[in-house]
Amino acid sequence: MNKHCNGTTPPQGTSSEQRLAANDSPVTDNPWESLRRFTDARIGLGRAGISVPTKHLMEFQLAHARAQDAVHSPLPTEQLIDNLIQQPWCPAGIPFQLHSQADSRAVYLQRPDLGRQLNSSSQQLLQDHHKPTAKAEPYDLAIAIVDGLSSRAIEDNCVPFLSQLIPALTSHSNPWSIAPLALVEQGRVAIGDHVGELLKARCVLVLVGERPGLSSPDSMGLYLTWNPQVGRTDAWRNCISNVRPAGLKYPDAVRKTLYLMEEARAREVSGVQLKDRTDDSVLEQDGSTPSHNHNFLISHD
Amino acid sequence: MTTDKQPADSQRSRYQHRVGQRTYHFRDLADLMAKATPARSGDRLAGVAAHNAEERAVAQMALAEVPLKTFLQEALVPYEDDEVTRLIIDDHDAVAFEPIAHLTVGDFRDWLLSDFATPAILERIRAGVTPEMAAAVSKIMRNQDLILVAKKCHVKSAFRNTIGLPGHMSTRLQPNHPTDDTSGIAASILDGLLYANGDAVIGINPATDNVPQACRLINMMAEVIDHYEIPTQSCVLTHVTNTIEAIEQGAPVDLVFQSIGGTQATNDSFGFNLATLAEAQDAALSLKRGTVGDNVMYFETGQGSALSANAHHGLDQQTCEARAYAVARKFRPLLVNTVVGFIGPEYLYDGKEITRAGLEDHFCAKLLGLPMGCDVCYTNHANADQNDMDNLMTLLGVAGCTFIMGIPGSDDIMLNYQTTSFHDALYARRALGLKPAPEFAAWLEKIQIFRDGGSFTLNNQLPDLFQRSLGNLLGGY
Numbered sequence: 001m002n003k004h005c006n007g008t009t010p011p012q013g014t015s016s017e018q019r020l021a022a023n024d025s026p027v028t029d030n031p032w033e034s035l036r037r038f039t040d041a042r043i044g045l046g047r048a049g050i051s052v053p054t055k056h057l058m059e060f061q062l063a064h065a066r067a068q069d070a071v072h073s074p075l076p077t078e079q080l081i082d083n084l085i086q087q088p089w090c091p092a093g094i095p096f097q098l099h100s101q102a103d104s105r106a107v108y109l110q111r112p113d114l115g116r117q118l119n120s121s122s123q124q125l126l127q128d129h130h131k132p133t134a135k136a137e138p139y140d141l142a143i144a145i146v147d148g149l150s151s152r153a154i155e156d157n158c159v160p161f162l163s164q165l166i167p168a169l170t171s172h173s174n175p176w177s178i179a180p181l182a183l184v185e186q187g188r189v190a191i192g193d194h195v196g197e198l199l200k201a202r203c204v205l206v207l208v209g210e211r212p213g214l215s216s217p218d219s220m221g222l223y224l225t226w227n228p229q230v231g232r233t234d235a236w237r238n239c240i241s242n243v244r245p246a247g248l249k250y251p252d253a254v255r256k257t258l259y260l261m262e263e264a265r266a267r268e269v270s271g272v273q274l275k276d277r278t279d280d281s282v283l284e285q286d287g288s289t290p291s292h293n294h295n296f297l298i299s300h301d
Numbered sequence: 302m303t304t305d306k307q308p309a310d311s312q313r314s315r316y317q318h319r320v321g322q323r324t325y326h327f328r329d330l331a332d333l334m335a336k337a338t339p340a341r342s343g344d345r346l347a348g349v350a351a352h353n354a355e356e357r358a359v360a361q362m363a364l365a366e367v368p369l370k371t372f373l374q375e376a377l378v379p380y381e382d383d384e385v386t387r388l389i390i391d392d393h394d395a396v397a398f399e400p401i402a403h404l405t406v407g408d409f410r411d412w413l414l415s416d417f418a419t420p421a422i423l424e425r426i427r428a429g430v431t432p433e434m435a436a437a438v439s440k441i442m443r444n445q446d447l448i449l450v451a452k453k454c455h456v457k458s459a460f461r462n463t464i465g466l467p468g469h470m471s472t473r474l475q476p477n478h479p480t481d482d483t484s485g486i487a488a489s490i491l492d493g494l495l496y497a498n499g500d501a502v503i504g505i506n507p508a509t510d511n512v513p514q515a516c517r518l519i520n521m522m523a524e525v526i527d528h529y530e531i532p533t534q535s536c537v538l539t540h541v542t543n544t545i546e547a548i549e550q551g552a553p554v555d556l557v558f559q560s561i562g563g564t565q566a567t568n569d570s571f572g573f574n575l576a577t578l579a580e581a582q583d584a585a586l587s588l589k590r591g592t593v594g595d596n597v598m599y600f601e602t603g604q605g606s607a608l609s610a611n612a613h614h615g616l617d618q619q620t621c622e623a624r625a626y627a628v629a630r631k632f633r634p635l636l637v638n639t640v641v642g643f644i645g646p647e648y649l650y651d652g653k654e655i656t657r658a659g660l661e662d663h664f665c666a667k668l669l670g671l672p673m674g675c676d677v678c679y680t681n682h683a684n685a686d687q688n689d690m691d692n693l694m695t696l697l698g699v700a701g702c703t704f705i706m707g708i709p710g711s712d713d714i715m716l717n718y719q720t721t722s723f724h725d726a727l728y729a730r731r732a733l734g735l736k737p738a739p740e741f742a743a744w745l746e747k748i749q750i751f752r753d754g755g756s757f758t759l760n761n762q763l764p765d766l767f768q769r770s771l772g773n774l775l776g777g778y
Contacts, residue, residue: 039485042710043492050727067681109646110342213717298528
């Protein structure tokens with residue numbers, strides 16, 4: 001299946017042993033290619049001489065191109081906002097369009113510190129939001145939608161995930177009050193704490209594009225902080241990773257998120273103090289593929 | 302004309318350099334080292350880099366005039382505060398240092414490149430060279446200098462085979478799997494062996510990092526090595542304290558792994574100290590599993606780890622990295638490698654910076670006497686691609702790099718980054734004539750993975766030994 005016949009006839013006068021017979025392939029297939037059923041690793045690729053055959057080289061280049069595009073394509077925020085406000089479950093209020101202090105992708109990639117803070121106009125926008133309703137109750141939850149390292153992860157996963165999560169939160173027996181959604185460009189995970197603090201929310205959930213892998217350019221991460229404040233470290237956050245159709249599916253991601261949010265609200269903590277319990281009761285119930293756990297290399301002797 | 306305000310004499314650093322009308326001042330030796338470092342994002346992030354290209358070039362001129370002896374007198378991280386500094390100073394060999402004691406950093410570059418510096422002489426001065434001396438001279442060397450001198454530094458280590466002979470390059474077979482699935486790992490090990498990889502080590506980064514998981518994987522690899530009588534060693538790259546526990550529980554541990562850094566505070570953040578490594582080395586030695594040597598440690602390093610742990614003491618990242626090699630050489634490792642492009646673009650921005658860092662790390666480690674390999678790699682948010690990796694791998698092959706990684710199709714599906722593939726290693730062998738470790742090469746020919754080891758030509762058929770194990774599995778699909 002990896003055979004490449006180039007179809008050209010050898011020039012006249014080439015000796016018979018030099019000539020590539022029509023049925024001869026320059027590619028040597030690997031008889032163990034079928035073992036790919038055990039792993040997504042790129043095994044059994046075959047070889048042209050000792051090199052990767054063209055077919056697999058092209059596939060690799062496409063995967064890398066997609067991963068790079070996921071990093072460098074800007075998040076289409078206006079399109080996303082248009083889409084969000086048409087959803088019946090969209091929290092009241094026009095979504096905020098925010099930006100970090102990293103003003104370009106090149107700066108963002110080299111200065112993680114700037115990607116963790118909102119720029120001054122974004123800060124002003126959130127502060128102004130509270131002025132008319134200064135005496136109102138604080139929000140239970142702010143949701144920050146952040147491009148991170150993969151705009152594609154947000155584009156593909158944000159709306160379908162929230163369409164399952166938000167109705168579950170608002171129809172809860174003790175419903176969550178949710179701030180207008182916040183979209184952040186050139187943001188890192190910790191910028192969610194800045195958003196949550198300025199919106200005076202008791203809890204922030206960050207949806208962020210994760211560093212793309214070659215086979216997972218669309219992986220979205222979820223980070224939860226109770227009582228968000230600037231300066232919180234990872235120890236305060238709970239993380240749910242690899243949310244995407246080919247990874248952790250939306251219903252499973254929603255179930256885990258709801259569990260963590262309920263625990264956080266009941267105990268008024270997040271991060272390490274929650275993590276130990278959820279590891280046992282929730283994260284073990286992954287819907288991942290059944291394990292083979294079979295060392296076939298020595299089993300037939 | 303520039304009019305610098307001159308600080309009072311008592312405050313003025315000794316480190317200054319006059320170019321034309323202008324005198325450049327450097328706060329101290331650490332500042333001079335940082336500003337002399339070829340440009341990279343991590344030093345800019347730390348705020349220690351030169352402000353412009355001229356300041357960098359002048360810093361290099363000033364650094365070239367610093368006597369090597371200065372590095373024995375002025376510790377970059379205080380002796381009282383840091384056990385890595387104490388290790389560097391206390392273990393310094395004044396007799397080995399004698400032949401180069403009169404040199405400045407600039408003279409040292411000339412001496413290293415000269416015909417006086419033969420492989421035998423370089424071996425003799427090793428214990429007299431400190432990491433800071435190595436880092437300093439590397440900063441004023443071009444890439445070709447780093448390659449040429451590293452090639453003269455021969456470092457041999459051994460466990461079940463002999464690593465680091467001139468004209469040889471080994472590979473770590475890295476069969477990672479996102480859920481540590483045994484069949485998935487076995488499939489990648491098979492693929493790697495049949496592509497003639499794995500003489501440095503078969504080494505797994507576990508997805509689940511705990512003692513029972515480490516023991517399961519250690520046992521699994523030991524069975525494979527034993528069954529096929531492969532002259533190589535295995536390692537699970539788990540925390541050193543997990544490996545100590547695994548040994549206590551009777552696991553057949555070949556090599557002890559640990560990520561290490563160049564300051565005590567970095568290593569604190571990794572959760573170990575020098576005493577932990579000594580305990581682990583003793584435990585592994587007690588198992589006596591090596592057949593041709595007793596180098597039982599495997600370390601990984603990488604520029605940026607100290608800054609990432611906020612433990613860099615104001616030093617540039619390459620100087621911190623070189624100091625990690627003092628930690629490594631204390632424990633006579635079988636293997637050390639820098640994971641050069643893994644840490645991300647905030648430390649090494651693009652292919653050019655990754656390439657430079659890889660050559661620096663390899664040179665400094667070899668000069669200090671370490672069996673240095675390189676994880677020639679990048680992440681998808683770095684400005685780098687396969688062509689950058691081809692270039693660095695080729696340069697390191699020319700430089701005599703001890704080993705590189707081998708992974709199916711360059712794609713690590715567990716760690717989500719790209720490193721060199723099984724095919725890449727064969728490219729380097731053919732393009733540069735680099736052989737696998739001799740014991741492993743003999744095994745490859747004996748069981749007919751290589752049809753012709755001389756031209757690195759693989760067998761088109763599945764070797765009999767594997768045919769026997771796999772016949773039903775492959776036929777039945």
